[in-house]
Amino acid sequence: MGRRRGATGLAGVIVIDKPAGMTSHDVVAAVRRATGEGRVGHAGTLDPMATGVLVVLVGPYTRLEKYLSGHDKGYSATITFGSETDTDDAEGQVVQTAPVPAGIFDAEHAEEILRTFIGASEQLPPAYSAIKLDGKTSHEVARAGGALALAPRSIVVHDAHLSGFDADARTWDVDFLVSKGTYIRALARDIGRSVKSAAHLSALRRTRSGSVFIEGAHSLTTVVEHGVTGTIAKLFYDAPGALGFPLLVADSQADAIATGRPLALPEFTGGAPLFSVLVDGTLRAIYRREGERLVPETVLGSAQ
Numbered sequence: 001m002g003r004r005r006g007a008t009g010l011a012g013v014i015v016i017d018k019p020a021g022m023t024s025h026d027v028v029a030a031v032r033r034a035t036g037e038g039r040v041g042h043a044g045t046l047d048p049m050a051t052g053v054l055v056v057l058v059g060p061y062t063r064l065e066k067y068l069s070g071h072d073k074g075y076s077a078t079i080t081f082g083s084e085t086d087t088d089d090a091e092g093q094v095v096q097t098a099p100v101p102a103g104i105f106d107a108e109h110a111e112e113i114l115r116t117f118i119g120a121s122e123q124l125p126p127a128y129s130a131i132k133l134d135g136k137t138s139h140e141v142a143r144a145g146g147a148l149a150l151a152p153r154s155i156v157v158h159d160a161h162l163s164g165f166d167a168d169a170r171t172w173d174v175d176f177l178v179s180k181g182t183y184i185r186a187l188a189r190d191i192g193r194s195v196k197s198a199a200h201l202s203a204l205r206r207t208r209s210g211s212v213f214i215e216g217a218h219s220l221t222t223v224v225e226h227g228v229t230g231t232i233a234k235l236f237y238d239a240p241g242a243l244g245f246p247l248l249v250a251d252s253q254a255d256a257i258a259t260g261r262p263l264a265l266p267e268f269t270g271g272a273p274l275f276s277v278l279v280d281g282t283l284r285a286i287y288r289r290e291g292e293r294l295v296p297e298t299v300l301g302s303a304q
Helices: 024-035 059-068 107-115 138-143 184-194 220-229 239-243 251-258
Strands: 012-018 040-042 051-058 073-081 083-085 094-097 119-123 153-166 171-178 199-209 247-249 274-279 282-290 293-299
Touching: 012 024, 012 059, 012 220, 012 239, 024 040, 024 051, 024 220, 040 059, 051 059, 059 239, 059 282, 073 184, 107 153, 107 184, 119 184, 171 184, 171 199, 184 199, 239 274, 239 282, 251 274, 251 282, 251 293
Parallel strands: 051 199, 083 199, 247 274
Antiparallel strands: 012 051, 040 051, 073 171, 073 199, 083 094, 119 153, 153 171, 274 282, 282 293
């Protein structure tokens, strides 16, 4: 039987430093063209304005999205005080202005303010977001002049600290480490309101997604160049490292894994619920603990 259309045999993870002005979908489309592989996806959307870590999945590794998108994310953000916008970032229209307290440009005071945002809380998502309610997408309704009654979402801000400020430009530079689903745009908005002013996000760079850091990212130009030379696989990131699950080397059980059969629970598992199963050094499956054995949760194809 021949290979299906759009299947190249490639299976991997590429970490891309997304350029500003492109949607995450645009980046996926560019990787699809560069690889010739029909199955390409990503783990964690970035707004067009944002740059930085975008984890792109190729071939059967698109099935890893549900594991990778749930990781904590790190960001470097610039917050501009004095105005709110309808999108909560610099791409929107100004909907409110307010005086800016001079005291917020004292570093110690700024850190005190940021500390009040650390921890678990409920966040109201931006009106311009990809959240769906009753089959309608919030940003589409907002662009049509309407508004969805979005419910607050549970988030966790693990860390937030000031990396710099510019009193003349009325900006803070802040490094955040946050849980999945946290909108940095909404944090900027809420920080402005907390000091009885107004604020919006004016720049954003994702520096981390789980254990994947910006230092391991490639430019989209590099990806396209390797597509031309047929060497995309040289850019593949360590997929088990990105997942962060304990490793189970099962070279002698390749047939059992390929057919999705259970495996014996290894010793010294440390209570981990999920395992990355490797055959000949390649990630072939994700298995989960079930009683005294491991059962397949996601079985993958081999990588080149």
